[in-house]
Amino acid sequence: MxxxxxxxxxxxxxxxxxxxxxxxxxxxxxxxxxxxxxxxxVSGSESLGLGIxxxxxxxxxxxxxxxxxPAGIAAAAALALDIARAGKAAHKRDxxxxxxxxxxxxxxxxxxxxxFSIPVDRQLAALLAIDEALRRNPGVTLAExxxxxxxxxxxxxxxLGSLIDQTRVQSGAGFSALSYKNGEIQRRSYPNSFGGxxxxxxxxxxxxxxxxxxxxxxxxxxVALHAADQCPEGEFDLILDSSQLALQIHExxxxxxxxxxxxxxxxxxxxxxxxTLDRLGRLEYGSEIVNVVCDARPVHGPGLGTFxxxxxxxxxxxxxxxxxxxxxxxxTSRETAAAVGAGRSNGCMRADGWARLPLIRMTNVSLLPGxxxxxxxxxxxxxxxxxxxRSWSIDDKRYNFQFGCEIGWEVRNGKRKRMLKNxxxxxxxxxxxxxxxxxxxxxxxxLWGVPNCxxxxxxQVMGTGHGASPARFRKIxxxxxxxx
Amino acid sequence: MDxxxxxxxxxxxxxxxxxxxxTDVEAIVAGEDHALTRFANNAIHQNVAERTVHLSVRAVxxxxxxxxxxxxxxxESIGEVVEEAIAITRLTDPDPEILPLAAPAKYVxxxxxxxxxxxxxxxxxxxxxxxxxxxxxxxxQTAAGIYSTGESxxxxxxxxxxxxxHGETMARFSITAMGRDSSGWAKASAxxxxxxxxxxxxxxxxxKATESAGPRELPPGRYTVILEPAAVLDLTGQMFGDFSxxxxxxxxxxxxxxxxxxxxxxxxxxxxxVWHPGQAGPPFDGEGVPRRRLKLVESGVVRxxxxxxxxxxxxxxxxxxxxxxxxxxxxxxxxxxxxxGGNSTLDEMVASTDRGILVTRFWYIREVDPYExxxxxMTRDGTFLVEDGExxxxxxxxRFNESLIQMLSNVxxxxxxxxxxxxxxGDLVAPAMKVRDFNFTEVTRF
Numbered sequence: 001m002x003x004x005x006x007x008x009x010x011x012x013x014x015x016x017x018x019x020x021x022x023x024x025x026x027x028x029x030x031x032x033x034x035x036x037x038x039x040x041x042v043s044g045s046e047s048l049g050l051g052i053x054x055x056x057x058x059x060x061x062x063x064x065x066x067x068x069x070p071a072g073i074a075a076a077a078a079l080a081l082d083i084a085r086a087g088k089a090a091h092k093r094d095x096x097x098x099x100x101x102x103x104x105x106x107x108x109x110x111x112x113x114x115x116f117s118i119p120v121d122r123q124l125a126a127l128l129a130i131d132e133a134l135r136r137n138p139g140v141t142l143a144e145x146x147x148x149x150x151x152x153x154x155x156x157x158x159x160l161g162s163l164i165d166q167t168r169v170q171s172g173a174g175f176s177a178l179s180y181k182n183g184e185i186q187r188r189s190y191p192n193s194f195g196g197x198x199x200x201x202x203x204x205x206x207x208x209x210x211x212x213x214x215x216x217x218x219x220x221x222x223v224a225l226h227a228a229d230q231c232p233e234g235e236f237d238l239i240l241d242s243s244q245l246a247l248q249i250h251e252x253x254x255x256x257x258x259x260x261x262x263x264x265x266x267x268x269x270x271x272x273x274x275x276t277l278d279r280l281g282r283l284e285y286g287s288e289i290v291n292v293v294c295d296a297r298p299v300h301g302p303g304l305g306t307f308x309x310x311x312x313x314x315x316x317x318x319x320x321x322x323x324x325x326x327x328x329x330x331x332t333s334r335e336t337a338a339a340v341g342a343g344r345s346n347g348c349m350r351a352d353g354w355a356r357l358p359l360i361r362m363t364n365v366s367l368l369p370g371x372x373x374x375x376x377x378x379x380x381x382x383x384x385x386x387x388x389x390r391s392w393s394i395d396d397k398r399y400n401f402q403f404g405c406e407i408g409w410e411v412r413n414g415k416r417k418r419m420l421k422n423x424x425x426x427x428x429x430x431x432x433x434x435x436x437x438x439x440x441x442x443x444x445x446x447l448w449g450v451p452n453c454x455x456x457x458x459x460q461v462m463g464t465g466h467g468a469s470p471a472r473f474r475k476i477x478x479x480x481x482x483x484x
Numbered sequence: 485m486d487x488x489x490x491x492x493x494x495x496x497x498x499x500x501x502x503x504x505x506x507t508d509v510e511a512i513v514a515g516e517d518h519a520l521t522r523f524a525n526n527a528i529h530q531n532v533a534e535r536t537v538h539l540s541v542r543a544v545x546x547x548x549x550x551x552x553x554x555x556x557x558x559x560e561s562i563g564e565v566v567e568e569a570i571a572i573t574r575l576t577d578p579d580p581e582i583l584p585l586a587a588p589a590k591y592v593x594x595x596x597x598x599x600x601x602x603x604x605x606x607x608x609x610x611x612x613x614x615x616x617x618x619x620x621x622x623x624x625q626t627a628a629g630i631y632s633t634g635e636s637x638x639x640x641x642x643x644x645x646x647x648x649x650h651g652e653t654m655a656r657f658s659i660t661a662m663g664r665d666s667s668g669w670a671k672a673s674a675x676x677x678x679x680x681x682x683x684x685x686x687x688x689x690x691x692k693a694t695e696s697a698g699p700r701e702l703p704p705g706r707y708t709v710i711l712e713p714a715a716v717l718d719l720t721g722q723m724f725g726d727f728s729x730x731x732x733x734x735x736x737x738x739x740x741x742x743x744x745x746x747x748x749x750x751x752x753x754x755x756x757x758v759w760h761p762g763q764a765g766p767p768f769d770g771e772g773v774p775r776r777r778l779k780l781v782e783s784g785v786v787r788x789x790x791x792x793x794x795x796x797x798x799x800x801x802x803x804x805x806x807x808x809x810x811x812x813x814x815x816x817x818x819x820x821x822x823x824x825g826g827n828s829t830l831d832e833m834v835a836s837t838d839r840g841i842l843v844t845r846f847w848y849i850r851e852v853d854p855y856e857x858x859x860x861x862m863t864r865d866g867t868f869l870v871e872d873g874e875x876x877x878x879x880x881x882x883r884f885n886e887s888l889i890q891m892l893s894n895v896x897x898x899x900x901x902x903x904x905x906x907x908x909x910g911d912l913v914a915p916a917m918k919v920r921d922f923n924f925t926e927v928t929r930f
Contacts, residue, residue, distance in 0.1 A: 085606075089528070090523060092526060141735040265525075422853065457522055458520055
């Protein structure tokens with residue numbers, strides 16, 4: 001791997017470039033699913049390739065290949081340079097990069113149990129046991145379970161002289177129970193929807209999730225939702241579980257703070273951001289108890305955004321994004337940091353594989369724990385508690401959002417009362433965060449993994465991390481998804 | 485890789501499997517050469533190319549099946565991926581519904597490869613991008629977008645003699661023009677890059693940005709909407725995964741208890757037709773079964789659904805050629821949608837509207853209710869008020885919460901169908917639609 005990376009770097013550098021970097025990546029992947037008592041998808045895959053990024057003639061060029069012969073690597077390096085040269089046809093100003101150091105490092109993410117050392121039949125048996133537990137409830141018409149593991153080794157080499165070898169192992173698992181009855185589909189998922197929980201851990205994550213123990217409750221809730229009352233349309237105190245809050249952070253804080261969006265790089269696809277440069281240090285993003293960090297360091301936890309160096313060779317960092325409610329930071333790259341006069345990138349460039357260019361991506365964007373007990377978070381006279389995301393949507397500048405959840409409960413005087421089906425809420429990002437009145441403490445804080453964040457053209461799918469504990473928000477509009 | 489190279493590769497797969505005592509084996513060989521020139525702030529800022537090839541092997545052993553994949557195609561790696569496929573297959577449980585590998589069949593081939601598109605250079609893309617930017621810049625606006633070109637192939641081969649190969653080229657151009665407080669967007673895609681004109685698309689996006697400047701805020705509510713083809717694609721494209729026998733059997737389709745019923749308006753007819761000139765993709769499915777044309781909706785009535793081989797065997801019918809590669813939990817889905825058009829035009833729809841909203845495109849569409857097929861999302865990049873038969877300027881973008889069943893029951897006019905390209909669903913052939921009582925529930929701040 002190191003030889004491949006250095007060979008490619010040499011092939012690019014000797015053609016005369018301002019800067020070049022190479023990422024040689026080897027990925028091993030395993031995915032197992034079950035459906036109604038049978039194996040669904042059982043597969044393993046391996047992928048090896050490299051991407052060469054060059055800065056020449058003031059423009060970027062990038063070429064990726066899985067032809068790792070000397071000729072294949074030389075051709076990719078030549079193509080990257082040709083592409084950079086072509087960029088001069090529509091060029092305004094030369095790309096400038098914020099300075100960065102030279103690093104030689106090796107890092108392996110903590111992994112107690114190698115998931116690939118566990119035989120497929122044992123993993124399948126664990127999922128089938130959960131599947132069976134779900135289907136013991138006769139109201140469950142579709143039981144689905146899944147496990148997903150990935151080991152990714154990446155060697156980064158750059159003309160700054162950096163040579164960084166990182167290996168990350170991530171695991172994910174979850175299940176769902178679907179109930180179709182009388183023209184209505186209801187679903188419950190555990191520990192989260194859309195594949196469950198994902199972290200930068202080995203197979204030990206699977207044991208920590210207590211999947212089988214939770215299957216009967218989830219099945220029961222899926223079936224019970226049919227008889228529940230519809231979530232009312234109105235304004236209520238809203239209490240969110242930490243998994244839904246994690247997605248709220250992702251959509252209404254994580255994406256708007258991407259400096260490439262702010263500067264217009266994503267305008268044609270993912271969109272831009274309401275967080276224009278004049279708002280830094282001035283905008284009251286949230287209430288005083290809202291503190292948000294962007295933290296890629298292993299000390300933050302085993303998140304999908306945890307690493308030692310980003311894909312530009314910048315060390316992992318922690319940066320304040322919202323401090324005491326005030327908006328104080330963006331996520332940056334070497335290029336965008338230079339564009340706004342920052343002294344250094346804060347290390348958020350990531351690519352979803354060897355074939356794609358690094359972009360500014362969320363690392364772990366987390367809401368720090370609050371001081372309240374869980375009982376205080378629920379201490380609403382008239383509120384609605386919502387759990388587990390079902391749908392999510394936000395405009396292309398990240399103002400207006402609407403989320404749906406799988407299940408809700410009416411909260412009266414601090415106590416959970418009747419179950420509510422089809423719960424949803426909506427609002428404007430800054431109004432929402434300024435309405436935050438209670439955040440539960442560290443003991444209720446979970447670092448959730450979002451494995452499917454899309455961005456870029458060609459689109460890249462990235463895993464991001466978001467820590468959150470349950471929180472309460474005052475006077476939020478609910479039920480609009482079924483209104484009108 | 486051409487068909488012969490894929491067949492040579494498969495013979496190595498079959499040999500490696502036989503050497504391990506397995507005779508039933510299938511391989512997918514797929515690859516692409518793809519390049520994309522991306523621009524923003526009136527300049528090229530990301531400019532990339534990738535070349536990938538992929539071998540995926542499925543073994544069938546004693547009623548069990550599983551898959552292993554690699555992008556390393558040397559003899560040793562091929563042996564390893566076959567070994568892995570067989571090893572994990574043997575560790576799975578037998579599936580009583582598993583079928584033998586598909587048998588050879590005749591394919592009605594479709595030629596979608598254009599040498600000029602395959603050979604498009606970085607310089608050619610950059611030149612077109614530079615000219616398109618100039619159109620927007622001359623209007624005092626800022627351009628962002630992409631121009632991509634490339635070719636791909638997909639081959640499916642198995643030890644019963646199936647050897648299906650399809651190659652095609654694809655080009656896409658999309659552009660957003662941004663004014664001070666407005667934006668406009670246009671996009672096209674085609675197997676031959678000469679079938680669209682980047683300058684025309686740039687002019688269209690720029691005109692929308694100009695004409696929607698100074699957007700006013702209207703209250704949410706039910707409006708007549710005129711949806712351009714991309715907006716029709718964005719929204720209707722969300723439902724076709726439900727026209728699936730497996731989804732219905734699973735109880736996750738909105739067509740449960742609705743097959744054969746009239747659920748849309750009389751003027752809604754939808755087909756699946758891989759041979760339509762506005763379509764792309766191979767004429768066979770993930771098991772090598774030839775695709776068949778389907779009449780999914782006829783005059784508002786749900787007619788055909790897609791069947792993979794296993795779903796067809798379960799239902800006692802014949803497969804339609806829409807199955808996904810095995811093993812999978814989703815079964816099948818139609819992928820070459822053609823929504824029949826009408827005899828109206830976009831201009832006539834505007835002229836016949838007393839008060840309504842014209843929508844260029846939708847954004848961030850997500851399912852709210854899986855059975856009533858309610859979706860939420862936003863308008864974006866060119867949302868206009870229509871009054872007294874004329875466009876009256878831009879409006880702030882709306883959030884909608886709308887049932888597709890309701891929407892397709894409220895269509896008052898359709899234009900001719902065209903190949904449409906959006907960002908929320910795959911390309912399809914769709915008309916513009918005029919729809920009454922479309923449910924906008926909120927307004928955003930721009």
